[in-house]
Amino acid sequence: KAGVTQTPRYLIKTRGQQVTLSCSPISGHRSVSWYQQTPGQGLQFLFEYFSETQRNKGNFPGRFSGRQFSNSRSEMNVSTLELGDSALYLCASGGTSGGREKFFGPGTRLTVL
Amino acid sequence: QQQVKQSPQSLIVQKGGISIINCAYENTAFDYFPWYQQFPGKGPALLIAIRPDVSEKKEGRFTISFNKSAKQFSLHIMDSQPGDSATYFCAASRETSGSRLTFGEGTQLTVNP
Numbered sequence: 506k507a508g509v510t511q512t513p514r515y516l517i518k519t520r521g522q523q524v525t526l527s528c529s530p531i532s533g534h535r536s537v538s539w540y541q542q543t544p545g546q547g548l549q550f551l552f553e554y555f556s557e558t559q560r561n562k563g564n565f566p567g568r569f570s571g572r573q574f575s576n577s578r579s580e581m582n583v584s585t586l587e588l589g590d591s592a593l594y595l596c597a598s599g600g601t602s603g604g605r606e607k608f609f610g611p612g613t614r615l616t617v618l
Numbered sequence: 619q620q621q622v623k624q625s626p627q628s629l630i631v632q633k634g635g636i637s638i639i640n641c642a643y644e645n646t647a648f649d650y651f652p653w654y655q656q657f658p659g660k661g662p663a664l665l666i667a668i669r670p671d672v673s674e675k676k677e678g679r680f681t682i683s684f685n686k687s688a689k690q691f692s693l694h695i696m697d698s699q700p701g702d703s704a705t706y707f708c709a710a711s712r713e714t715s716g717s718r719l720t721f722g723e724g725t726q727l728t729v730n731p
Contacts, residue, residue, distance in 0.1 A: 509661070536717065548662070548707065548721040561718050595661050597719075605650045605717050609661035 507532065509598045509610030517616045523584040526613045528596030530577050536599025537579040538607060539571060543592045554579055555599070583615075591617045621645075622710050624722025631729050637695040639725045641708035644689065648710040652719070653682065653693045656705045665706075666693075698729045 510529045518524050530537050538561075539551040550563040554573035571581040583590055593614050597607040624641045631637045641651075649670055654662035668675045668682040668691065675682045681694040695702055708722040 538717070538719075540719075547723050548709075548719075550718050550720070553718060563718070599717060605711060605713075606652070606664060606667065607717065607719060608664060609654075611659075611661045 509596055509608055511594075511596050511610040511613050513613060514611065515614045515616075517618060518586050519618050520586055520588060522586050523582065524586060524615060526581045526583075526594055526596075526615070528579045528581070528598075528610060530579070530596070530598035531608060534598040534608075535577050537573055537577065538597040538599070539579070539581050540595040540597065540609075541565075541592045542595055542612070548595070551581070551594075586617045588617050591615060622708060622720050622722045624708050624725060626725060627723065628726045629728070631698045631727065633698065633700060633729055633731050635698050635729075637698045637702065637727055637729070638692055639706050639708070639727070640690065640692045641710075641722050642688075642690045643710050645710070645712065646689065647712040647714065648720075649713055650711045650717075651682070651684065651691050652709050652711075653680075654707045654709065654721075656707065656724075662707060695727075698727075700729045700731050703727055703729050 512527045536555045538553040542548050553561040557573045568584045573579045593612040595612045596610045622643045652667035653665045655665050656662040666677045666680050670686050679696045684691045706725045709719040711719050
């Protein structure tokens with residue numbers, strides 16, 4: 506089975522711009538979660554989607570949004586980028602055991618200048 | 619009450635030695651405790667996970683020990699190898715919050731040859 510794929514792998518944007526990141530989960534998985542990883546804050550939960558519905562959301566401002574499509578692919582959008590948004594954005598695909606197992610993709614490295 | 623505290627921040631072990639990483643949690647509603655391994659430039663990879671009805675789980679050289687009364691769990695890596703050098707994260711989740719993972723701060727393990 507192919508793993509979780511994320512595109513693009515690297516992205517450079519300037520402050521004020523917006524960005525869209527994409528994630529394709531493992532085939533058959535219906536849950537997609539997004540996490541932000543930074544050296545200072547570690548791994549923080551952004552949101553989770555299951556069957557096109559957001560079922561959980563972390564403590565991030567409304568500039569961070571996401572959606573999931575009928576084929577389980579998910580996109581995450583960040584508007585009005587700030588320098589502090591520079592991070593590795595990780596997508597995780599839900600597996601068996603009621604979706605508790607999470608399998609992460611390689612991430613998208615976002616740099617905001 | 620959502621925190622998971624991990625120690626040590628960094629660990630250096632000789633080849634063949636035992637690596638031990640500890641985590642403590644506060645929220646007694648947590649009911650799933652995975653460990654992840656992350657290499658530079660990669661996403662976290664699920665190593666092993668445990669539920670609180672079990673005190674120990676072993677998979678190859680990796681063992682989780684779980685102490686429910688102390689609200690602590692630990693990862694033991696037996697016969698540590700240079701290829702085990704990576705950052706390790708403990709995490710926890712509770713069924714009532716979906717499969718949202720709360721991560722520890724991470725431990726950078728270096729295994730010297």
